[in-house]
Amino acid sequence: MSGPAPDDPIPRHIGNYYLQHCLGSGFSGSIHRAQHIHTGHVVALKLQHVDHECPTNRYERAFYSCIQGGVGMPTLWATGVEGVWDYLALELLGPSLDSLYRHSGKETMDLRSVCCIAMQLIARLEFMHHRGILHRDIQLGNCAIGLPPNQGTIYMIDFGFSKQYIDPFTRRHIQDSNVKRDFIGNYWFSSVAVHCKGRGKLLFPSRRDDLEAVALMLIHLLTPRGLSWTRNGVPKTDSAHERLKREKRHARPEDLCAGLPSEFEEFLRYCRRLAFQECPDYGMWVETFRDLAVENGFGESDTFIWPPPPEDIRKASATFEQYLPTRPLILAPPPGELDGILQGLRDLDLADTQAVIGDLAQVRDAGVLRARGDPANRASNSNNMNGYAWPINNTKAYKLKQLTQQVSLAVDNAALGEAVSGFVVALRSNTSKTMTRDAFLFIDALYKQLADPSVFLIPSRQSRSRSDTSKAVDPREKQDVMVRLCRDVRAAKGNRALGDLVREFGDTIGKDARHWVTKEGFAFLALLAERLQNPC
């Protein structure tokens, strides 16, 4: 479809802008650094010949207007046509992710950066989609970082293929259609449904396809040498394109994501399961990738840092603290209080239970003894937030780890009930309400304590083989199970029966790729906590 662009020379100035050097060029035009004649303000000027066969600037200016004000959406400063040139004056940005990745010289991108990209791009799509716009050309070259001080923000660019999916007159979602149509998107990351279905069966892009492109991009960045169909470059002939489509169509999520954290496979499967008009759960996936970053010791921030700090610095919160909330000021105790503290320390009786430092067994035993003997200690164990704690320890993952430890140390049902109540609070502590790996570990520990503290434990999430996802639970079935669990928890005849219910709860949530706890699921947990704390 490419045709020669009319070759009028590019002028020295257009509108109020002096053109400087060329930043990049694409199929339909070129982008130049340009400076405002009066104010000196520097922009990226996207130029296109008015007679170009693919006049994308004409559409883009409308889309840019719709997305102004959003985080990671470039500002549109001016737009117009002068002579034969159609121009858009856009916020000047830094390099694209494609350029950063290529120049890094590495085979893959680091997990922290990929989690940040995931969080930011999903949030960008949420914003655009809420404004009724699909991007339809998600790729690394169309995501650019800002210039300082916005270099941690990823921006979406190139809305030349964008489309409104909400009809402006009816305010309804556009209809799917079987009409044969040309492929719109890019070879590497466009979803399988819009790119590779059989002849004449290409599906219309919708929100799910933008999201699937993000999923493929993330997997590409984590795969040595990238996704297999990208390794021969952009196909130049029809037969090369057909070969690429075949390979892409037949690539199974479990193979594409082998060796990657399971979240990537689950995300890809989730995108592919969405119905044409279904609104993706953006918040849940942002939180899922945030949890993944936290689980790997990278903290909660979605700020993109490039080049990535070395691995040991990334994981050491002490040297990574500039990306964390600042530590509260520790003030000296009021006069007189210090004496009291010192006296208290002198009065401590450490004779019997003092652990020998270095003897792990003894330390563990001492901890267990103290936890078992003193209910107050149990409570403080569950919520170690009374004193000062590093902000990173206040995360959902940290709280869940603490609660799992509390369950393992519990010696009576009251302590287990208390931990379950804490678990509900922790799960609700962010918007996603998803069961993360730490949440599944809590459920496993609880099951073990209730059913038989001596059983060998197969974690409910890990035990699920990849192929099990084909038996994914249907939302209605999941709801039925949760309602039944609520009923059975009241009638259960002892801890073993309660343990079985807990196991079923974990298994059912585990079969749902989203690991989402519904309100019926929370009701079950609340009833379980109550039952454990108040035995009938």
Ligand SMILES: Nc1ncnc2c1ncn2[C@@H]1O[C@H](COP(=O)(O)OP(=O)(O)OP(=O)(O)O)[C@@H](O)[C@H]1O
């Ligand atoms: N706002 C910007 N600031 C700095 N550079 C930019 C900006 N927008 C685009 N670029 C650079 O120019 C290149 C081409 O931009 P863009 O993708 O918008 O143009 P296009 O003509 O639609 O390209 P294509 O045909 O590849 O889709 C980008 O890859 C990027 O490197």
